Amino acid sequence: MTKYVYFFGGRTAEGKGEMKNLLGGKGANLAEMCLIGLPVPAGFTITTEVCNLFGDNGNKYPEGLVAQVEEALKKTEEVMGAKFGDPTNPLLVSCRSGARVSMPGMMDTVLNIGLNEKTLEGLIKKTGKDRFAWDSYRRFVQMYGDVVLGLKPQSKEEEDPFEHILKEMKTAKKVELDNQLEVEDLKELVKQFKAAVKNRTGKDFPDDAREQLYGAVAAVFASWGNDRAVVYRRQYGYPHDWGTAANICSMVFGNMGEDSATGVAFTRDPATGEKVFYGEYLINAQGEDVVAGIRTPNPIAMLQKDMPEVYAQLDDIRGKLEKHYRDVQDIEFTVQQGKLWMLQTRNGKRTGFAAIRFAVDMVDEGLITKEEALSVGRIPPDDLNQLLQPIFDPNAKRKAIDEKRLLAKGINAGPGAATGIIKFFADDAEEHVEKYGKPDSHGKRDPKGRVVLVRQETSPEDIRGMKAADGILTAFGGASSHAALVSRQMGKVCIVGCKELEINYKTRTVTVKGKVLKEGDYISIDGFTGEVMEGQVATKASEVVQVLIEKTMKPEDSKVYQQFAKLMEWADAVRTLKIRTNADNPTDSERAISFGAEGIGLCRTEHMFFEGDRIRAMREMILAETLEARRAALAKLLPYQREDFTGIFKAMKGMPVTIRTLDPPLHEFLPHDDKGQSEMATELGVSKEKVAERVKSLHEFNPMLGFRGCRLGLVYSEITEMQARAIFEAACDVAKEGIAVEPEVMIPLVGFLPEFKAQAKIVNDVAKTVFAEKGITVKYLVGTMIELPRACIAADQIASEAQFFSFGTNDLTQTGLGMSRDDYGSFIRHYLENDLMPRDPFQTIDFDGVGGLMQIGVEKGRKTRADLKIGICGEHGGDPDSVKFCHKIGLNYVSCSPFRVPIARLAAAQAALGK
Ligand code: ADP
Numbered sequence: 001m002t003k004y005v006y007f008f009g010g011r012t013a014e015g016k017g018e019m020k021n022l023l024g025g026k027g028a029n030l031a032e033m034c035l036i037g038l039p040v041p042a043g044f045t046i047t048t049e050v051c052n053l054f055g056d057n058g059n060k061y062p063e064g065l066v067a068q069v070e071e072a073l074k075k076t077e078e079v080m081g082a083k084f085g086d087p088t089n090p091l092l093v094s095c096r097s098g099a100r101v102s103m104p105g106m107m108d109t110v111l112n113i114g115l116n117e118k119t120l121e122g123l124i125k126k127t128g129k130d131r132f133a134w135d136s137y138r139r140f141v142q143m144y145g146d147v148v149l150g151l152k153p154q155s156k157e158e159e160d161p162f163e164h165i166l167k168e169m170k171t172a173k174k175v176e177l178d179n180q181l182e183v184e185d186l187k188e189l190v191k192q193f194k195a196a197v198k199n200r201t202g203k204d205f206p207d208d209a210r211e212q213l214y215g216a217v218a219a220v221f222a223s224w225g226n227d228r229a230v231v232y233r234r235q236y237g238y239p240h241d242w243g244t245a246a247n248i249c250s251m252v253f254g255n256m257g258e259d260s261a262t263g264v265a266f267t268r269d270p271a272t273g274e275k276v277f278y279g280e281y282l283i284n285a286q287g288e289d290v291v292a293g294i295r296t297p298n299p300i301a302m303l304q305k306d307m308p309e310v311y312a313q314l315d316d317i318r319g320k321l322e323k324h325y326r327d328v329q330d331i332e333f334t335v336q337q338g339k340l341w342m343l344q345t346r347n348g349k350r351t352g353f354a355a356i357r358f359a360v361d362m363v364d365e366g367l368i369t370k371e372e373a374l375s376v377g378r379i380p381p382d383d384l385n386q387l388l389q390p391i392f393d394p395n396a397k398r399k400a401i402d403e404k405r406l407l408a409k410g411i412n413a414g415p416g417a418a419t420g421i422i423k424f425f426a427d428d429a430e431e432h433v434e435k436y437g438k439p440d441s442h443g444k445r446d447p448k449g450r451v452v453l454v455r456q457e458t459s460p461e462d463i464r465g466m467k468a469a470d471g472i473l474t475a476f477g478g479a480s481s482h483a484a485l486v487s488r489q490m491g492k493v494c495i496v497g498c499k500e501l502e503i504n505y506k507t508r509t510v511t512v513k514g515k516v517l518k519e520g521d522y523i524s525i526d527g528f529t530g531e532v533m534e535g536q537v538a539t540k541a542s543e544v545v546q547v548l549i550e551k552t553m554k555p556e557d558s559k560v561y562q563q564f565a566k567l568m569e570w571a572d573a574v575r576t577l578k579i580r581t582n583a584d585n586p587t588d589s590e591r592a593i594s595f596g597a598e599g600i601g602l603c604r605t606e607h608m609f610f611e612g613d614r615i616r617a618m619r620e621m622i623l624a625e626t627l628e629a630r631r632a633a634l635a636k637l638l639p640y641q642r643e644d645f646t647g648i649f650k651a652m653k654g655m656p657v658t659i660r661t662l663d664p665p666l667h668e669f670l671p672h673d674d675k676g677q678s679e680m681a682t683e684l685g686v687s688k689e690k691v692a693e694r695v696k697s698l699h700e701f702n703p704m705l706g707f708r709g710c711r712l713g714l715v716y717s718e719i720t721e722m723q724a725r726a727i728f729e730a731a732c733d734v735a736k737e738g739i740a741v742e743p744e745v746m747i748p749l750v751g752f753l754p755e756f757k758a759q760a761k762i763v764n765d766v767a768k769t770v771f772a773e774k775g776i777t778v779k780y781l782v783g784t785m786i787e788l789p790r791a792c793i794a795a796d797q798i799a800s801e802a803q804f805f806s807f808g809t810n811d812l813t814q815t816g817l818g819m820s821r822d823d824y825g826s827f828i829r830h831y832l833e834n835d836l837m838p839r840d841p842f843q844t845i846d847f848d849g850v851g852g853l854m855q856i857g858v859e860k861g862r863k864t865r866a867d868l869k870i871g872i873c874g875e876h877g878g879d880p881d882s883v884k885f886c887h888k889i890g891l892n893y894v895s896c897s898p899f900r901v902p903i904a905r906l907a908a909a910q911a912a913l914g915k
């Protein structure tokens with residue numbers, strides 16, 4: 001008989017912390033906490049396997065489950081000294097979802113299961129607290145009605161049906177908070193809630209405790225498949241077949257009066273990483289109240305005054321948990337009449353700033369090793385991005401404050417600076433960013449396309465909008481509200497609990513201190529300080545960038561930089577993959593070196609043809625009708641190219657520099673509009689018709705597969721000749737100055753060995769000539785970009801001549817998948833949302849397909865040339881998962897844009913550590 005149910009309680013448990021796949025994170029850790037002697041209310045976990053079986057069998061529980069549940073329920077009753085469904089001594093339970101990874105708020109939980117009119121009376125007799133009992137019943141009917149019976153708002157402007165009834169009651173009774181309602185009010189609420197259920201579903205609210213329990217379990221399992229959970233998994237790449245566990249846990253009550261409370265906390269500050277106990281609690285409340293952000297809770301430090309003994313015990317547990325789990329924990333607890341109960345622990349989600357500080361501090365404290373500090377669970381490489389993002393310029397901020405634009409201050413929940421226009425609804429935010437938020441070709445984004453999502457509080461439905469927004473600002477909720485949690489995970493700038501904001505969803509306005517801001521107005525939020533400012537505020541470089549790139553800050557003045565540097569040093573010590581950069585000018589090259597690059601993996605030469613007079617010479621070359629005319633035009637380009645290469649070689653100080661010969665089709669250098677063509681004709685002294693004709697003749701139906709790459713250099717060998725000359729003249733000049741150089745000439749879009757041979761011959765001949773002319777010889781290589789499926793398959797042939805390979809995974813993805821990067825926008829979303837493809841193949845290498853081609857290329861290439869140097873220079877070179885793949889298949893280096901270099905360094909270290 002398969003074991004479907006795992007008991008925990010007292011100081012024993014059938015499960016343990018490592019069993020997350022089967023028991024989910026919550027269940028496994030509840031068991032583990034029992035085992036280390038922490039106070040956990042008894043209960044049991046129904047495995048994730050049952051969730052999958054339940055779904056596969058048309059919502060039927062597998063055979064034997066009920067018997068196992070009954071057995072575990074009996075044990076639970078024994079430990080807790082109460083009986084489920086018993087009218088005189090009732091045990092209440094919660095039914096809580098929990099997948100193997102935490103998916104904050106994506107799935108459902110029901111509290112106070114087992115209540116009906118009879119057990120309610122029993123509960124009142126047992127505790128002598130009728131207000132508490134009715135409060136619990138009110139909550140139960142509301143939660144069960146929502147989660148299990150499906151009474152939810154039906155449009156985004158509509159209020160939650162239960163909240164609506166509750167609000168009316170509060171208005172009628174002239175109270176502000178639900179804990180101010182009287183017993184009679186609560187009774188009336190229960191009546192109205194049940195009526196609403198009957199009204200909407202046509203059925204009576206269930207009274208039988210077991211019916212309630214199994215209904216809740218079914219709802220929890222079903223919540224694995226709800227839209228927001230599915231979207232969430234897709235976003236983080238979690239498989240849909242993991243399933244969720246259902247945890248049945250004896251209720252303990254934080255709503256039994258002033259000596260009771262409920263709270264959540266982090267063992268350290270998850271926003272900044274500071275080593276302080278960080279959390280919040282509410283007196284006389286139940287768990288969901290804190291997380292839902294409906295009432296703003298008290299900071300945990302206040303508990304020291306409110307309940308000194310409980311605080312001391314909790315602080316002690318804080319230390320125990322960190323030692324035991326060797327990581328920062330995110331805990332949930334409840335105090336019932338002065339007794340502390342632990343309800344959950346897990347590794348806390350954290351910002352990039354906190355992730356690095358936790359890791360570095362814990363190594364210093366001797367809690368973890370350097371290698372552990374580098375693990376992906378602690379620092380996802382992309383999180384380093386946050387440390388490189390701009391912050392508000394202090395002068396601009398001071399000016400904004402002088403101009404009385406400081407509107408309010410909330411809780412700083414996600415560090416960083418965000419300026420954008422106000423949107424009140426997540427889907428509007430998403431739509432706006434989709435339309436106006438795309439970065440231009442330089443990666444710059446128009447401020448108009450940036451959004452700050454302003455809300456009362458956020459809920460799991462909002463995650464797409466939160467993802468689209470630059471910043472998130474909420475009026476309610478504390479540092480552990482949904483908004484704060486999700487923002488931290490996404491690395492968004494976030495301020496929560498900004499009480500002064502009066503948000504009106506209907507008029508789409510937010511009023512602060514008498515000022516009214518509308519949807520579409522600019523707002524700026526400082527996630528380091530919690531300050532909210534009207535209008536736009538200018539930003540400046542982050543501390544790390546100020547130290548490394550702008551050199552306007554000293555390393556010793558920036559703690560963030562010091563931690564960053566330490567971590568990078570540890571990463572470099574373990575990684576085997578080299579990290580290069582894609583750069584085509586000295587400035588970018590120097591930046592990349594500051595970020596730790598060890599060479600240039602791709603220097604695109606075509607970018608050099610656009611500036612100033614160069615484009616003119618380039619156009620002359622394209623218009624030229626004879627070889628002589630073409631050579632004459634190319635001769636004008638030569639000095640420019642040589643100058644560029646000289647600058648780059650000097651900047652790179654002997655590191656390898658891979659220079660790709662001309663790649664894009666020639667039409668990209670010509671104007672396509674009428675006006676542009678007229679101007680060009682005048683400038684070059686030719687007729688407009690001639691220009692138009694040439695443009696027309698260069699037109700291609702599919703330029704991606706057209707006359708480009710080495711095909712240009714083969715048909716017009718003089719182009720390759722000029723480029724090779726520029727490279728070697730520059731190399732010789734720089735070498736003569738005593739600076740080492742290491743040029744690697746890379747021929748693009750090769751598919752056939754003879755293509756490569758012909759181009760390599762030109763390069764080698766020019767090299768020989770230039771070396772003779774300059775009287776100096778430099779070491780160099782000639783290799784090729786592998787970016788066509790044919791090149792992968794024929795890699796053994798190509799490697800007989802090519803001295804290195806570099807995978808051009810942008811084109812290899814396009815040609816391998818038959819999917820153009822410029823056109824896939826129209827269907828990729830459908831593909832991803834319907835799980836037709838696991839990930840965007842232009843962001844992360846399509847491991848099975850394109851990755852398979854790469855593997856063939858590596859194997860065949862090295863069969864011919866065992867020590868073949870192989871790298872990657874597509875966009876994927878800066879994507880952590882792709883970097884790990886490259887390590888696995890044995891590449892020598894990855895190359896990415898300068899700002900991704902630190903990310904690639906960390907990813908490479910994680911790959912080397914196998915984590
Ligand atoms: P989530 O995964 O969304 O955090 P949980 O299952 O942890 O959902 O439940 C949310 C909150 O409900 C908990 O933080 C806790 O405060 C409260 N809760 C859950 N189970 C119990 C219980 N058995 N007794 C008291 N409170 C509970």
Ligand code: MG
Pocket residue numbers: 332344
């Ligand atoms: Mg929880």
Ligand code: MG
Pocket residue numbers: 663748787808810811
């Ligand atoms: Mg290419």
